[in-house]
Amino acid sequence: QKEVEQNSGPLSVPEGAIASLNCTYSDRGSQSFFWYRQYSGKSPELIMSIYSNGDKEDGRFTAQLNKASQYVSLLIRDSQPSDSATYLCAVSLRGYQKVTFGIGTKLQVIP
């Protein structure tokens, strides 16, 4: 079982819709959770960090964490074509500086 699992996609949504990206993780000691956005040919860019159960909102982005079910999700409201990218989920254990990444979900926003 991979430590961090994501559906590789592609996930296609129409412009203006809500895109929902999901991630599960295997280690219950995980403490920190991150979402990165990566455009084709570019480096990953941190867009959200979440550390406690519940929702965290930043503009059109909402990260949701459920430690009991071991999943973390990212919602993108009012999706735009510029949101088309690969979204990487990443997880870190308590007390460790290493981060484990999922393979990423490719999102396509159709105009």
Added chain:
Amino acid sequence: DAGITQSPRHKVTETGTPVTLRCHQTENHRYMYWYRQDPGHGLRLIHYSYGVKDTDKGEVSDGYSVSRSKTEDFLLTLESATSSQTSVYFCAISGLGGNNEQFFGPGTRLTVL
């Protein structure tokens, strides 16, 4: 902009030659990392450093070595490059947010023929 540069940005080399990639940061952060990214595998940690001359292996360290003689520079060396090391290599730093948030350099695309 996290102040991370990588050099070279692109390199083509032949099997069996040594290759050194450089990561340079201007943020004075303690932790630095080298990853490779391949289709179907995502980002995988090669080596990381938690201080000058303090390094440790990641999950795909075979065939790679690293050195960190100054806080700002972290070097990745392929002692004898193989075609399986053709990849995109990313350097990252952490410490900016204090919660393991990592910030990435622009990447180096390495092709081993």
